[in-house]
Amino acid sequence: QKFMTGLKKTSTQFVGAISDLFAGRSKIDEDLYEELEEILIGADVGVTTTMELTERLRSEVKERKIKEPSELQPLLMELISEMLSDKQRESKLNLNEDGLTVILFVGVNGVGKTTTIGKLAHRFKSEGKKVVLAAGDTFRAGAIEQLETWGERVGVDVIKHQAGADPAAVIYDGIQAARARKADILLCDTAGRLQNKVNLMEELKKVYRVVKREVPDGPHEVLLVLDATTGQNALIQAKQFGEAVNVSGIVLTKLDGTAKGGIVIAINHELNLPVKLVGLGEKADDLQDFDADQFLHALFK
Numbered sequence: 001q002k003f004m005t006g007l008k009k010t011s012t013q014f015v016g017a018i019s020d021l022f023a024g025r026s027k028i029d030e031d032l033y034e035e036l037e038e039i040l041i042g043a044d045v046g047v048t049t050t051m052e053l054t055e056r057l058r059s060e061v062k063e064r065k066i067k068e069p070s071e072l073q074p075l076l077m078e079l080i081s082e083m084l085s086d087k088q089r090e091s092k093l094n095l096n097e098d099g100l101t102v103i104l105f106v107g108v109n110g111v112g113k114t115t116t117i118g119k120l121a122h123r124f125k126s127e128g129k130k131v132v133l134a135a136g137d138t139f140r141a142g143a144i145e146q147l148e149t150w151g152e153r154v155g156v157d158v159i160k161h162q163a164g165a166d167p168a169a170v171i172y173d174g175i176q177a178a179r180a181r182k183a184d185i186l187l188c189d190t191a192g193r194l195q196n197k198v199n200l201m202e203e204l205k206k207v208y209r210v211v212k213r214e215v216p217d218g219p220h221e222v223l224l225v226l227d228a229t230t231g232q233n234a235l236i237q238a239k240q241f242g243e244a245v246n247v248s249g250i251v252l253t254k255l256d257g258t259a260k261g262g263i264v265i266a267i268n269h270e271l272n273l274p275v276k277l278v279g280l281g282e283k284a285d286d287l288q289d290f291d292a293d294q295f296l297h298a299l300f301k
């Protein structure tokens with residue numbers, strides 16, 4: 001249900017255009033394929049993924065001897081579903097069932113890291129888990145306070161240092177505090193400034209090393225947060241962060257704010273990483289596990 005409302009823009013514009021295209025044509029020809037490619041690229045499915053998708057569509061049309069444009073929509077849905085399910089086998093969050101789970105959040109400023117941490121803290125708390133937050137973004141003005149606000153709202157502890165402090169030291173303290181308080185889950189915020197990328201990546205590597213050293217099987221997840229409204233830029237960011245830390249999954253935020261939800265397909269296909277969570281609004285419960293089937297049904301309902 002959340003998916004339906006959250007994906008409304010994408011569903012009406014992107015899928016609407018596809019339906020209109022298939023309904024408005026009397027035969028399947030080159031012209032139709034070209035227009036379909038334009039629609040897919042326009043919805044941020046990405047050039048590489050679009051080409052592969054239409055290539056598969058053409059060959060299935062031949063093989064199944066499909067003649068009617070109206071038969072293309074279920075076929076396209078089937079092909080997208082295949083493409084998504086390839087990468088979605090591990091879409092569930094990896095949690096340590098008998099000890100502390102440590103999750104790192106990385107991503108550039110403004111993508112929704114802090115908000116996602118707040119939402120996830122809310123979810124875990126309502127499942128009866130004990131959650132601690134670590135304010136590892138010591139660089140962005142206001143980031144620590146913003147995390148504290150979420151902590152208060154949701155009712156979980158926040159471990160922090162002063163602005164400008166060493167993020168690795170904050171995360172170290174977070175781990176010790178989480179252990180002392182017998183917490184189940186530690187959610188770690190990190191900086192996302194882009195002014196000095198080399199510096200940021202070194203900082204993230206250090207945070208990652210500290211977690212690895214302190215928590216033998218951690219971090220249990222390194223979630224790269226990407227903003228769905230930034231389109232193909234999100235793919236570029238993913239490559240950069242992937243070089244610094246071992247990203248285990250994607251959180252795609254602000255899907256509610258875009259008509260270009262096709263970015264999910266591109267991210268999934270081109271990054272070889274599962275989308276684990278999607279953000280569908282600004283409130284505490286506007287976070288969903290990503291489920292490829294539900295996603296497609298919400299789109300093509």
Ligand code: GDP
Pocket residue numbers: 107108109110111112113114115116146192253254255256257278279280281282286
């Ligand atoms: P950070 O810099 O990565 O920590 O980003 P923030 O968590 O501060 O988020 C930046 C802005 O995006 C805030 O105004 C959030 O309320 C908003 N935001 C985050 N996630 C979502 C989402 O899923 N949907 C919408 N519409 N807004 C979101």
